[in-house]
Amino acid sequence: xxxxKVIDLCEEYPHPAWGPGHARxxxxxxxxxxxxxxxxxxxxxxxxxxxxxxxxxxxxxxxxGTDHAETSTDLATTFLTEMDFDNDKIPAxxxxxxxxxxxxxxxxxxxxxxxxxxxxxxFLGAIGCARVISIVGLxxxxxxxxxxIALLRRFAGELPGRLSTGTAMDMAxxxxxxxxxxxxALGDVE
Numbered sequence: 451x452x453x454x455k456v457i458d459l460c461e462e463y464p465h466p467a468w469g470p471g472h473a474r475x476x477x478x479x480x481x482x483x484x485x486x487x488x489x490x491x492x493x494x495x496x497x498x499x500x501x502x503x504x505x506x507x508x509x510x511x512x513x514x515g516t517d518h519a520e521t522s523t524d525l526a527t528t529f530l531t532e533m534d535f536d537n538d539k540i541p542a543x544x545x546x547x548x549x550x551x552x553x554x555x556x557x558x559x560x561x562x563x564x565x566x567x568x569x570x571x572x573f574l575g576a577i578g579c580a581r582v583i584s585i586v587g588l589x590x591x592x593x594x595x596x597x598x599i600a601l602l603r604r605f606a607g608e609l610p611g612r613l614s615t616g617t618a619m620d621m622a623x624x625x626x627x628x629x630x631x632x633x634x635a636l637g638d639v640e
Contacts, residue, residue, distance in 0.1 A: 476565065
């Protein structure tokens with residue numbers, strides 16, 4: 451069935467920050483937010499988007515000069531069609547993937563808004579710190595530890611303002627506090 455096929459595809463490309471662990475946590479967070487907000491969601495759309503949303507950021511799929519969300523939407527359309535996913539739901543998956551990043555507008559659907567909030571929350575707190583530090587030297591965002599620390603400070607200040615649900619905003623407060631404690635304990639890193 452397609453559910454396991456998207457998981458298997460994601461697991462073919464382990465990555466410390468964008469891989470299967472991130473996909474599972476983001477999916478769980480989106481469902482947690484939906485329940486807390488009392489919003490109905492299409493579980494199929496969230497599942498497919500969770501395991502395909504960052505595929506365009508990974509080799510062999512990344513394309514220089516193209517946002518990974520756009521590449522991921524093309525890949526999702528192709529893979530889901532091949533996996534006998536309900537074609538009527540593919541546009542909803544594309545909407546979720548296209549708007550998942552913190553700098554993107556999430557779209558109007560419950561799935562897109564909740565998934566965007568879940569993905570933003572993944573950049574905050576202890577897990578956000580671990581994910582950013584795990585890509586030091588592997589990503590343009592984090593060429594070195596100093597850049598990673600600066601990025602975490604920026605995320606702690608800016609990302610809560612990108613959230614749309616009250617539940618996510620409340621969760622972000624604790625996560626940002628965790629980040630401040632961690633960053634304060636690091637002091638000046640050169």
